[in-house]
């Protein structure tokens with residue numbers, strides 16, 4: 001089937017792109033469009049041309065799969081310019097999402113009509129790029145500078161009615177037959193003739209808008225290259241000719257395309273789409289309907305999970321064994337809704353509808369008809385087994401039994417029920433209604449139907465669901481132990497907490513490990529370590545964190561932890577008392593104190609992640625290395641532009657990583673740094689985790 005077909009409709013030639021799944025601009029599509037436009041232009045019977053798409057969407061951009069490979073003609077900028085140069089009006093008929101190169105094709109057209117449910121956008125910044133086929137020069141000419149900057153820097157699509165209001169499109173098709181409406185619109189366009197965006201001028205704007213924009217976006221674009229290139233290219237659109245601006249845009253584009261940042265962001269794009277492909281779960285694996293959920297435990301996590309389910313349209317029953325606890329959880333949910341309305345994120349009616357679907361109960365018998373239970377009680381095995389045993393007696397057959405445990409064995413929890421095949425781990429991250437990651441932990445008996453049902457639930461809750469195997473800490477927290485361990489050892493060896501945090505923050509982590517510990521609460525980790533029986537025989541292991549917890553310094557919630565938090569502020573202040581405590585403990589343990597480089601901090605903490613990640617792959621706890629990357633990017637603040645720990649290691653080169661790990665084994669011992677066989681093998685063969 002040709003990717004591009006042509007059909008005459010009276011005096012109008014309709015060019016249709018059909019390249020599933022999202023009509024990406026592969027070489028065949030580019031060639032098809034270019035030759036079809038040229039043919040129609042040469043056809044005397046043709047007075048106008050419509051470019052439309054089959055399938056679920058208009059062109060959703062360049063074919064990202066072609067990136068990094070030798071570029072093939074015709075190049076996209078040339079196709080866009082050829083469309084514009086056509087001496088017969090060319091109209092883009094947009095449905096679904098016209099994104100990136102797809103919207104640039106539409107802006108090469110002389111007119112744009114869109115279905116009312118359609119959206120247009122230039123999301124290249126999400127891939128570490130900028131529009132590379134004249135988008136930075138065309139959009140400001142249509143919408144003005146401010147709107148163009150907003151669309152390119154946010155990367156967010158704009159719905160058709162707003163796009164019409166901004167000038168990005170010319171017409172909204174109110175009917176159900178877009179091509180029919182486009183054919184009608186073509187009559188008007190034939191009257192008006194071609195209108196070329198290159199001939200338009202960018203509306204006057206105060207030049208200060210560019211620096212103001214830089215300031216505004218700085219906090220969320222820390223360390224990224226392409227946002228600045230976007231601002232420079234749009235600024236040029238107000239200063240130089242269209243073609244000069246496009247030439248500079250292309251230069252910026254090729255620079256960004258070659259950057260490790262874009263490689264990291266492109267890896268993350270495909271990695272997040274690969275997580276849904278789970279061995280044993282096929283397209284036709286049955287998925288159970290989940291419309292009602294009971295959340296067991298009304299603490300911070302329970303209330304957040306309940307709110308997430310309510311805002312996803314489910315009916316929720318929240319339970320807790322304490323009246324105050326239940327009331328506190330219910331109040332938290334009411335406050336979250338009120339806050340959402342106040343910020344304009346939720347309508348009054350949605351809040352009312354949500355709270356109408358919300359109930360509380362302290363009697364499991366009320367849960368007998370729910371479709372799924374999500375348990376979020378205290379992180380203690382005995383307590384969880386008691387809860388699951390009781391639930392097993394009352395829940396209907398076919399109900400899903402899920403636990404939000406962050407470390408404990410799913411198999412052992414499931415052993416408290418008569419239906420281990422219906423038990424699964426759904427590990428949410430705090431705050432549960434905000435964090436995108438959902439670690440879906442399959443037990444030894446968990447059925448593929450329950451896994452498929454959990455993946456569908458993740459999508460419904462607007463989460464990225466990653467299926468992982470059952471072991472202590474699963475993927476995320478298991479690796480966090482190695483990362484945190486190195487932080488703890490570096491503290492004893494002489495690196496101040498604020499120095500370690502700044503080093504990893506500047507490297508791209510959303511927050512340093514010591515600030516994260518104080519945010520999560522040092523008592524949480526302490527209690528988990530107290531329950532563990534498999535900790536290494538090393539008096540230095542998490543010694544600093546244990547001492548702080550034993551002194552009741554739990555972090556933000558107690559006003560002091562590793563840092564001080566004056567008067568309830570969230571701003572960490574170094575505490576000389578902690579520095580002194582660490583120094584004397586190091587001396588007591590005989591740990592030599594020394595100057596430590598930023599490089600060593602980064603390599604020990606990040607390679608600690610990589611080594612544990614390799615062991616997780618060896619143990620089959622993760623299906624693919626990119627799943628590990630998705631967990632760390634979406635659950636632990638790992639910089640998305642570095643692609644996740646495993647991709648980062650691949651980008652450094654596993655031979656170099658292996659060499660450094662061997663050095664660490666030499667210096668710090670094999671308990672923590674014995675190189676995994678997988679790393680050794682890949683390093684020797686020049687392989688990558690991504691190849692696995």
Ligand code: T1G
Nearest residue numbers: 021022024060061062063064065099100101131132133273
């Ligand atoms: N190229 C190749 N494959 C793509 C693709 C693309 N642009 N977009 C999606 N796919 C694949 C995806 O991997 C998945 O494959 C399937 O399509 C469905 O995607 C010069 C250079 C369009 C909103 O950044 O945002 O143009 O896993 O699961 O949730 O200026 O995909 O099934 O095998 O995401 O319905 C700019 C990227 C490119 C848009 C649909 N465009 N795509 O979301 O489905 S850069 C983008 C999306 C550019 C020019 C520059 C979303 C979507 P598989 P999906 P969805």
